[in-house]
Amino acid sequence: MLEKIIHEAGGEIYEVGGSVRDELLGHPKKDSDYLVTGIPLEKLSQILRPFGTVTFVGKSFGVLKFSPFNEKGVIHDIAIPRKEVSTGGGHRDFDVSYDHTLPVFVDLSRRDFTINAMAKDLRTGEIIDPFGGKDDIKRKTLRQVFKEAFKEDPLRLLRAIQFAARFDLKIDPETLASMEANAELIKTVSGERIIDEIRKLFLAERPSRGFELMDRTGVLPFVFPEISACKGIKQDKGHDVYEHTMIVLDAAASDHLIQHRGDLELMLAAIFHDVGKAKTARFVPEQKRVAFFGHQIVSKRIAKKRMDALKVTVIGVNPENVLTLIENHMFETKSFYSDKAIRRFVAKTGKDLIMKLVDMRIADNRGGKYPAGVGGVLKLKKRIIEELEKKPPFGPKDLAMNGHDLMEMGIKSGPLMGKVIKGLMELVLDDPGLNTKEQLSALAKNLYKELSS
Missing domain, CATH: 3.30.460.10 (Beta Polymerase, domain 2)
Structure with a gap:
């Protein structure tokens, strides 16, 4: 038409x-x-x-x-x-x-x-x-149309990188030289435009190729300085932190065992999960190795700052979800957890995010000493799925009574009500069978009495 x-x-x-x-x-x-x-x-x-x-x-x-x-x-x-x-x-x-x-x-x-x-x-x-x-x-070659292409719009530096990674193209030598000469101009591009090109890069089967090109052309320190800082940071896993991160990123993008492969929040968590290691690396003489105590907390702080600068919400990412994945990515994978422990683990992470966290752990394992050693994670995943299918309460919204019911019992809205609800949650996480209105009413009365005295 x-x-x-x-x-x-x-x-x-x-x-x-x-x-x-x-x-x-x-x-x-x-x-x-x-x-x-x-x-x-x-x-x-x-x-x-x-x-x-x-x-x-x-x-x-x-x-x-x-x-x-x-x-x-x-x-x-x-x-x-x-x-x-x-x-x-x-x-x-x-x-x-x-x-x-x-x-x-x-x-x-x-x-x-x-x-x-x-x-x-x-x-x-x-x-x-x-x-x-x-x-x-x-x-299979990527070539600029004219010599001033990158000066005219420096975002084209990242466009070249994501095209090369997604379509498996080699960059023409003259174009590559022009990228290297103009790399610093990427600093003039807004965070919103940058993160949209990173979103497209994440569509590649191996997004790490894009990061390799960012590193080779000199773009990486201006876009992700915290990733660049991980180069050369040795660890026991056999790769330095940067190399490990690239393996984790590729796994998050395309590993067949990962349920949410390619998910933007998972991909960003993969990129940032170990950036704190550059600041926390310490040699421990008695263990004769380098340790990274508390690196996940430092990684979370660094990731928040970078995601704020890149305005990741414009591509539909909830930064808080990414930060939760980063902070909790080192969870234990013991399959002999009790049902009660698994319910508490899900409640802490959030039932909507728990499977992405499991995916994050699988991806992290892929970059470790034993990349095939994901059996423990998969067993735990099976246990989590079984517990989710039982539909027990994992948060206040799942309780058989709400704030309005508590107010009808004479409990006023405020900090004290919050403590009562928290107490009820602790009880039903231990025993989901208590999650009936009748039983919760009796329990709420006792909790209110104890907290008021």
Whole structure:
């Protein structure tokens, strides 16, 4: 439909960017971006409005979103050709303008990499490829379109890294040299933009390749200085802390035993779980080894600071969940825990997070001395699942009575009520059979009496 509307109005429409690349790579297409020539932006908006909702998202850059009435949930990004003109020596010193009369070539010439600088003519199906993107895809090579690509937008440093990791591409030597020369410019990019590229990197089967490229190009100390600081920190596991972290990260991304593989909160926990070791490393003479006492607490503090800076909530991450995984990742894996101990473990972690914590422990084991030694974790996981299926109470919301019931008993809302509820939770964690309104009422009366005296 979109093609017909544009052609009848005297314009030409091209599919551009990632969807063309993905088609040539043999990957499933997701959202499509379009470029329209021959029609001014305002006129294009007027032409499209009878057929759907039109929203300007970057009017100064010549971009709008179009949601067709007859395609529920579909949103097309449509742009007019643009060009950039340098206005100074800085990487931000340029003016952007759009012009519907510009040829497609001009727009493609401002894109980041050759594999993204192709357009598909929707009328003829022809692939317009002025910079050799198709050949680069065949050679599995990532190459910049123009020499100033990284100066113009330093985020392209991370885009190059995540593309190379996700699509298993080697970076062209000239492009790699340009990345190394401009690595420090990544400091000028906002945390929100950085974390979105890290999110895409986490889609790779081996995200560690992206971190290797960050390290090689000099980007890593500016994006994750705490990860860079782990290089060379020796430990008993046979790898230094950085190497161990990379193995854990890859396991979190793709290990078949991990239930939530690729989950963003799990991936961030994998990255940060041992960053505190660089600050807590101490040689213990009597044990003749390096120890990292309390490293999980230090790791949690460092991770919070970095996640705040990166504004991880913009990619749907709850930082508190990540911090819980980091703080508790060293839990014991004894399968002979009593049912009572398992219920308390679940209650402490949270029943919605407990399986991610088990996944975190499996991933951590993969980076240890005995990577196949996950039998204890798997046995404990089975016990946890069995206990969850019994549906015992794990938190105040699971109690058979609530604050309103307690107020009806004459217990006022406040700190004392909180202590009563906490006492009830302790009792039902030991014996879930006590979780009836009748029994809890009697227990609450006794607790209230004891706490009030």
